[in-house]
Amino acid sequence: MQTRPIRFYHHRVGAVVEVTDAAPTRTVLNWLREDAHCSGTKEGCNEGDCGACTVIVAELAERAQEVGTASADATIVGGLSLRTVNACIQFLPTLDGKALLTVEDLRRIGGGELHPVQQALVDCHGSQCGFCTPGFAMSLATTYERHCEAGTRPTRQQLADDLSGNLCRCTGYRPILDAGQRMFDLPPARLDTQPVVAALRSLDDGHGLAYEGANPAVRVDGVERRDRFWGPRGLDEFAALREQHPKARLLAGSTDIGLWVNKQFRDLGDILYIGNVDALRRIERRGDVLRIGAAATLEDAWATLTAHVPALHDMWLRFSSLPVRNAGTLGGSIANGSPIGDSAPVLMALGTDVVLRRGATQRTLRLEDFYLDYMKNAMQPGEFIEALDVTLPGAATRVRAYKLSKRFDCDISAVATGLAVELEDGIVRAARFAFGGMAAIVKRAANAEAAVIGQPWNEATLDVAMRAIEKDFAPLTDLRATTSYRQRVSRNLLRRFWLETRPDEPLPARHLSVFNILPHAAPAA
Template sequence: MPDTPITPTERPVHFLHRGQLQQVGGLPPTTTVLQWLRGHAHCTGSKEGCAEGDCGACTVVVATPDAQAPGGVRLDNVNACIQFLPTLDGKALYTVEDVAPTPDTLHPCQQALVQCHGSQCGFCTPGFVMSMWQLYQAHDQAPPREALADALSGNLCRCTGYRPILDAAQQMFDAPRQVLDTAPVAQALAALPDSTLVLGREPGQRFIAPRSLAEFAQWRAALPEARILAGATDIGLWVNKQFRTLGDILYVGQVPELRAITPWADGKGLSIGAAASLEAAWSALAERLPALKELWLRFASPPVRRAGTLGGNVANGSPIGDAPPVLLALGAELVLRHGEHTRRVPLSGFYLDYMKNDLQPGEFLQSIEVPWPTAGQMVRAYKVSKRRDSDISAVCAAFGLTVEHGVITEARVAYGGMAATARRAALVEQALVGHPWNEATVQRAQAALAQDFTPLSDLRASQGYRQQVAANLIRRCWLETRPQAPMAGDQVEVWPAVV
């Protein structure tokens, strides 16, 4: 492999918007979709609220070619304020201006918001419309109200409140169906260029989107200082809030191999490509491990999960990231790649210190290898935060316990929010292994926890609160999994069951 990849010909970003081919060049690679919409396309229906992917006022829907999706196109609602415009290459963009069938009529989701009085000041309404429109396309009939609330958890309203908006989300399914015909969209997207996108010519100012794993590895080896970009759910804030320059950008989103989620050949685990979306990755994990479903639904919001990636969450290494504790409890390993060479490292040895990891120059995360629990192994995961939805954890805990004949034979206990990195609680594990799974062992493990961690106090929680909650979660795990009279999840859940 040559040291420097052959530079493809520079070309503009190609995508569809309002049924027309858009060819955009000459803008900084960190221009956001929202900036382009409002400042260049003069489509001002999408609003800027927080500029950090939290409020949902800027929500748009992106159509991506996907052979597994109905009609060959996957529709994702994402936050336009933190999505960089070049990531739209080869896709179609839909905004609130696009959903009505004619200028004089409303789409059922819009009409339902009118009839249910779901809008007051109206600033958040375009974002709600787009999330509701995506939901409408994905379902033939109204999902349960709780599922509607989960689907809209990335859209915030401070005027009307959520009851009339949820009413509208239910009512929109009662009108005659008006769904997007995705077949022409798929055909139009197939006609767009599929060559590697390179924007910019000057080193340190380029956006490069390779189209294969081998090509990505070649670029990464040649540009070890380049910033790897996935969903921009974190990096987008660096630009919007911290006004940082990113240098050369290597985008993983156009590499099919990095987006793949593949069962192991022996059926004993799952290989999750580093660019697989959080939504797809958590869905695959929760399908096999239902105990992870609540954490999946509470991990950020649907727009963030559909843009962000599991590999990004792992490689970023935030001590309050929710994926690493779960993956640590499952015994996950990482496949790291440099050029044509790969190496495997356990996730437990990947994090070296606060925001520091074992990645070497020119190396990148290729996949996360997750073994399925063995017979007798129980998995539980819990998130504690101030809000139920779309909030950062104060404490996240995950447990992988193997119990044989009432005795714990193996334990992996991991926490986020308790130290400079997400990590396993070694002394808690020692206090558990070899002992019966009973209340005395729980108390022993709780006492050991204080020696494993000395958490900080910050805006999310005090040190004492974190210590108490982390210890309480050991008890909650026991209550749910104890050999005698285990409690169902809803018996230890404090959130209301009905919205």
């Protein structure tokens, strides 16, 4: 690939901008505030948690539809796919070929007047100090476009889900949710997508990005050069670069690596970006296996998983926040290997293979064999995760996923678990009990599984399994939970699982969701 500038459509100026003088790890937030002088987007936590820096990133909807990632919950408007992300942890080169919309654009969309989102926040007293308000406005603007396009109105629960990544410390959420409903009663103002689509098509030449920028030069093997950023489009090209540069830092959604730069001030060296490889964003069903490309976003992956396994619904909504799920990838989550990650226990319970690739060579590992020790996995130099093959449960298999944390939305788990049993005439033929937060890696509870296999799925068997699980884990005490708490809840989650899946009188789903009822869109008035 030829080195060239970063090119993206900046809605504030209504044109494509080219950036040549930014370091590869310069964040979108810092570029906005310091270089583009768009200070409406705020810096709060600088780690993707508070949502004050929320912006909208748009790409051509046809690209998402081609790779099968345009879920029913996606915001597809006039040829664009709109996603909210945290500007503070997104590196500027990841915008290449896309469009950026910020809070400064809302009044322009409103024709010089306040956008309905902004006016509703004023009318409903949805802002006090106002620091978080730009982020709330951008999240609500995406909700506004999606429901205007569909002719629906969101419930308060849907609004809360859309705002899961936006924290307010003084206003309180009731008036903000009021504003989310009020904005549909005001004179409409819709995003004009035509100039954005035209600009993005002019940028879509099928070639990836090779970028150096203005980062300081270093001498490597007697040659002076700068750190490089590669964002290839083709899978073979990506694999070749990975094999050629095995020490390059793999970048996916930047929801973890972004903190390495912002909080730890780490030098990442060369960066190889996976997010532009369409083949790695693809999600497709192959018989009873769901293949999820490594670069599929968490939101798309979980939406698809939940469509096939509705019992995962609550886990999907409680996995981090919407802007983080819009940026982060399922492959990145698995490669990261956090012992408190929420994806691995669920995928382990379903039965998942990790498809690894080095150059043109593929190999497959069971997910439970992928993790070797704390933050250590079985990938070899030059290798990367190409896809995850998830076995979809049959009619005889019961699956549940649970998450315990100090708050429902956007929080780290104290314990997360995926549980599955296959029943035949009331007898357990197979069991997969996987837990996160209980050991140095996400792992299966082998003793508890052995205690139930071949046994009737009754309370006596459950009691044996609850005692056996104590042999599987020796959890630590940390800021999120104590050892005794984790030991107790692991047993109690097994009991809850049995109560929900027992052959006689299982608890109904309406009694079990932390959200009480599933959100549904109401027709527009």
